[in-house]
Amino acid sequence: MLQSFKLALKSIWSNKMRSFLTMLGIIIGVASVIILVSIVNGYMSTVVESFASMGVNRISVRLTNLSTRSVNVDDMYEFYDEHTDLFAQLSPNVSLNAVLKKGEDSLDMSSVGGYSEQYLDIMGYELEAGRNISYADIVARNKICVIGYYVASQLFGSPQAALDQTIKVNGYAFTVVGVAERQDEEDLEEGGTDDFLWMPYSIATKLSRSADITSYTFATIDTDDTSTCKELLEEYLYEVYKDDDLYNVTANSEMLDSLNEQIGMMSAMLGGIAGISLLVAGVGVMNIMLVSVTERTREIGIRKSLGAKRGTIMQQFVIEAAVTSSIGGIIGIVLGAVVTQLAGNMIGITATPTPAAVLVSFSVSVGIGLIFGYMPANRAAKLNPIDALRSE
């Protein structure tokens, strides 16, 4: 066995060029499996991270209230208070179609809505200046607002300058009490993440001329609990509505799940394509081994005449094929790891070869050597020593 390994290494070494060309297919195959899988994984974790910062712990609830079956703000807060072990925050959402005006300047793409004092935490925003909406503002239906960085800079020039100023929302004058930190570092534009105005939801219902609040946002304490929380909400709402068409509960994490699924599929597909190149490499190994058997017919004849059995010859050639492709596999792994790092740095993601990708591609390359080396080895083993000795 050990002898066969030595023989294999010797044979690979004495045909350096040919061995290298044989390995090249394996090297490229293994490297591309590792590179593709690692980069997709790296990209995935980057996307997941950015998604997580967008609030995977959020659950949105939409309701259709009927006169006989309905859930109002107080009911929702009651539910929330019963489950403070699971839920961190709650805010009603009252969206308004509104134009913001200050003197002659106006903004009509801004997202305007009424929320609770916890909405800032749900969104994960910090304040640049001023204060947040308070519970007292909600109870008193104060005409105050927290505005986005874009609104402040467009209408007032700076966050500081906006404080205590007045904005007209559909004709009603609101006092700016706070300005949120800039969210989008790259673009500051109309309709963007920094173009918003938040007011207490109590005053928003007044502006919308409807006391019926049909949209809520919950935030869970632990992201892992989102599915439990979602079920809890659905149970509660079904109690009331007796019809699951009247409400809709969506967890952001579900979107993440489906995203993960898609990326997983993409990863498997790319890995599969790279896998095909490994298969082609295997055919290359087989081809070269067949050539090698033909070239070494005489050697095989001599060995057989000196007493080498079929199994011995078989072993020699299979091991040679396996050693060739595992050396190729190791080179491919190293190359793949290096290129993954470089490519990761270039596109700005942290991509590291996953142990699974390394393990799988290495064992696949060894397996290829064994499987595709078998046929030529079998041919060598079955050579008739007389014919083999006669060949030149």
Add this chain to the structure above:
Amino acid sequence: MAGVKIDEGQPLIELRDIYKIYQMGDEEVRASDGVSFTINRGEFVAIVGKSGSGKSTLMNIIGALDVPTSGEYYLGGEDVSDMTDDELAEIRNKMIGFIFQQYNLLPKLNLLENVELPLLYAGVPAQERKERALASLDRVGLKEKWKNMPSQLSGGQQQRVSIARALAGDPSLILADEPTGALDSRTSREVLNFLKKLNDEGNTIVMITHDNSIAMEAKRVIRVHDGKINFDGDVKDYAAIL
């Protein structure tokens, strides 16, 4: 030899009514057409015949490289005529030392590794293998060159290495196929003298040749013609009919 029983009373080689028939298209070629003879231990036999006479077929059968179509072949008392591939390989390994016309050394192995090969296939441990191979190279006077590659040697030296390889496994039979066919007359003589010396030391030698003058170096001559034996006797008698 380990693993192979040898009954000293029996002839080493016994061929009984050996036929080897090839089908060449519609034609039937009888490469061996009812051959029977025995060779005892310690003999030096030349099997002589023209090309196409069937001497190579005989050599293949005696060398356990091939099995006859019909007939029985006993080597050291064992019936070799219907053995499998692997069984034949073992018989070749344990009982026969081949010397080929083209030396048939492996060009990528050095002399020692070449001589070690039959011992390797016999499963001899590394240390013993090396010692025995070196001893064998010493017998042909090439011990000092053990690290050399075959291509660095002259034809005569290469043939001596192949003799060393044949001797390494301590075989019951040394089978030489045109051992001088690729050598000039001076080195041919050396090789023949060496074979004679081996025979004097008690080794059984069967030499296949087309050349009567080479055959005359043996003690007994078997002449093959059209697959049949048409002379089998002492070398002196053979000289008389030439």
